[in-house]
Amino acid sequence: MPWAILETVPAMIWLGDPQGRCVLLNRALRDHWGVADADSFEWSDTLHPDDAPRIAGPYSQAMEHRQPFRIEARYRRADGEWRILQTDACPHFDSSGQFLGMVGVNTDITEQRRTERDLRLSKENLEFAIEAAGEVGTWIWDVQNDVLTGDSRTWCGIGDGDGRHSTGRFADFLALVHEEDRARVCAAITRTLEEGRDFRLEYRLWQGGHLRWVFALGRCERDALDRPVIFAGVTVDVTDRRTREDAARMLAHELSHRLKNVFGVMQVLTAQTARCHPDATPALDQLARRIQALGVAQMLSFPATDAPRGESGLRHLAERVLAPYAVRGDRLDWDGPDLPLSPERATALALILHELATNSAKYGSLSTNGKVRITLSTTPEGVRIEWSETGGPPVSTPQTSGFGSRLIRQSAASLGAQDRWLWLPEGLLWTVVLPAAGHDGGAETVD
Numbered sequence: 503m504p505w506a507i508l509e510t511v512p513a514m515i516w517l518g519d520p521q522g523r524c525v526l527l528n529r530a531l532r533d534h535w536g537v538a539d540a541d542s543f544e545w546s547d548t549l550h551p552d553d554a555p556r557i558a559g560p561y562s563q564a565m566e567h568r569q570p571f572r573i574e575a576r577y578r579r580a581d582g583e584w585r586i587l588q589t590d591a592c593p594h595f596d597s598s599g600q601f602l603g604m605v606g607v608n609t610d611i612t613e614q615r616r617t618e619r620d621l622r623l624s625k626e627n628l629e630f631a632i633e634a635a636g637e638v639g640t641w642i643w644d645v646q647n648d649v650l651t652g653d654s655r656t657w658c659g660i661g662d663g664d665g666r667h668s669t670g671r672f673a674d675f676l677a678l679v680h681e682e683d684r685a686r687v688c689a690a691i692t693r694t695l696e697e698g699r700d701f702r703l704e705y706r707l708w709q710g711g712h713l714r715w716v717f718a719l720g721r722c723e724r725d726a727l728d729r730p731v732i733f734a735g736v737t738v739d740v741t742d743r744r745t746r747e748d749a750a751r752m753l754a755h756e757l758s759h760r761l762k763n764v765f766g767v768m769q770v771l772t773a774q775t776a777r778c779h780p781d782a783t784p785a786l787d788q789l790a791r792r793i794q795a796l797g798v799a800q801m802l803s804f805p806a807t808d809a810p811r812g813e814s815g816l817r818h819l820a821e822r823v824l825a826p827y828a829v830r831g832d833r834l835d836w837d838g839p840d841l842p843l844s845p846e847r848a849t850a851l852a853l854i855l856h857e858l859a860t861n862s863a864k865y866g867s868l869s870t871n872g873k874v875r876i877t878l879s880t881t882p883e884g885v886r887i888e889w890s891e892t893g894g895p896p897v898s899t900p901q902t903s904g905f906g907s908r909l910i911r912q913s914a915a916s917l918g919a920q921d922r923w924l925w926l927p928e929g930l931l932w933t934v935v936l937p938a939a940g941h942d943g944g945a946e947t948v949d
Contacts, residue, residue, distance in 0.1 A: 514608040516540075518591075520601055522565055531608060536580025550576035550584060568593045568601050574611070586612045643733040645695070645722070648672055652737075680706035680713065694722050695730045704740065715744040815840035816887075819848060820876055823855040833868070838878035841885060847936070850913040857906040858889050858932060867894030867929050884919075884938040891929030899925040 508515050514531035516524050524540045537543045546554070553575040564571035570592045576584045591606030641652035651669045679687050683705040694701040701720040706713055720735020776783040817840045824834060843851065862868040872893030879886045907923070914921040914934050921934040 514587075514610075515606070516545075516608065517605050518603040520565075520603050522561075522604075525603070534579060534608075534610075535577075545577075548577045550578070552576075564591070564593075565604070585610050586615050638739075639737045641720075641735060641737060643672065645730045645733055650675055675707075678707045678709070680708070682706075691733075694720070694733070698722065698724070701733075701735060704744075714739055715741045815842050816851060816878070817841075817876075819843065819852060820855055823852055824859050824874070833871075833873050835873060835875040837875060841878055841887075847917060850916050853913045854910050854934075857910050858930075861906055862891055862894070862930070865895075866897060867891035870894050872929065881935060883935050885936045887934050887936065889930070889932040891931075894929050896927060897925050897929060 508528045511528070512530055513528075514534055515528045516531055517526035519525050524543060524545050527535070527537065527540045527543065532538065532540075535543065535545075535548060549557075557573045557575050560571055560573050563569075570590075572588065572590050574586060574588050577587050579585050587608045588611045589606055589608050591604040594602050594605050596602055639653050641650065643650045648671050649669055650672055676684065676688070687703060687705050690701055690703045693699050701718060701722075704715060704717045706715055708714075717738045717740045718735060719737075720733060722730045722733040725731045817836055820836075821834070859868065859874075862872075862874065867873055868891075870893065872891060875888070875890045875892070877886075877888040877890070879888075910932075911921060917934075918937045919934045921932060924931040924933075
């Protein structure tokens with residue numbers, strides 16, 4: 503009866519005699535090997551020849567000492583495919599203690615071993631990629647148990663520097679974060695834990711007595727109760743990049759300072775020349791103002807300066823250029839988004855704005871108590887800029903073009919654009935469409 507029950511179970515079960523021959527095979531095992539019974543079956547005939555020497559010792563020792571054993575080997579299935587079987591066997595005895603042989607279970611673990619192999623290869627490939635990437639490290643934080651594990655390149659304060667993984671607590675890591683960055687790091691981690699946001703941050707920490715800049719990227723997995731459980735990610739040492747950026751900012755600051763001095767000297771020379779040649783004073787004054795406009799454009803075009811966001815766009819440039827004409831917020835309306843400026847655009851637009859303001863101060867709305875409106879909009883062709891004047895004296899289309907209007911057209915052409923002039927009764931309407939990004943080699947998009 504017991505053997506009849508074993509005939510119906512899906513596990514592959516066998517019974518051996520004291521000499522190691524199979525005397526009984528249940529149905530699952532007979533189907534696996536494709537045999538009708540155990541009488542004419544020899545299990546060693548299905549064993550892979552390369553595995554026979556490896557299992558011979560453990561098998562013989564277990565039979566000799568009448569002890570349980572577990573072995574793995576490849577066996578040829580009935581269809582000819584080699585399968586990895588794990589054999590677990592125990593000795594069985596009669597009532598007098600006589601050894602009757604082994605009873606065992608074979609488990610097909612082929613897919614399990616393939617999966618383990620694939621995972622091992624994947625892990626090795628990942629470790630190789632990380633190794634090849636240089637200063638890239640991996641880390642895992644078990645949030646519930648507060649166990650932080652990282653490798654030597656993690657730069658999280660717990661690596662031991664010899665290539666092995668080390669563990670620590672979150673407080674160990676936080677203690678090594680630069681005190682000026684600690685609150686920022688804690689806030690970013692809290693957002694990730696509470697709101698599920700990805701963790702992306704650059705910060706400084708102490709490692710081996712040296713201050714390093716690192717960039718960390720991570721994500722937190724949550725359990726069925728929506729609790730944070732595993733917070734894992736990578737860390738990259740970006741100290742060299744930050745050092746280069748700091749050096750570039752210092753160089754740009756020094757260059758900005760020297761350029762400011764150069765523009766100042768040019769304005770002084772122009773003023774001195776005007777005093778020596780009174781007849782040329784109006785033209786030299788105009789030249790001085792153009793030099794000043796160019797200086798403003800150059801100072802605003804340095805990307806490495808510490809100017810706040812918004813002080814390198816067209817709006818700030820317009821406010822700076824129009825300031826000498828006493829144009830404040832009550833006389834300058836801005837409609838639309840701002841336009842980030844490349845150095846090329848800043849220079850050309852500074853000249854354009856200066857000439858438009860000069861013309862308006864002489865003949866247009868800025869000659870009285872009128873107003874100027876600058877409107878920005880996006881079109882399929884690019885960014886449209888409008889300068890419109892209202893509240894000034896009546897205007898009419900001029901019969902000739904002066905140097906200022908020619909300078910505006912040349913500046914617009916340098917940006918790959920063609921401007922339009924419309925003299926309306928209420929004031930000038932000047933428009934230009936700057937080409938979309940990439941069409942003029944340095945265009946930005948409207949924010």
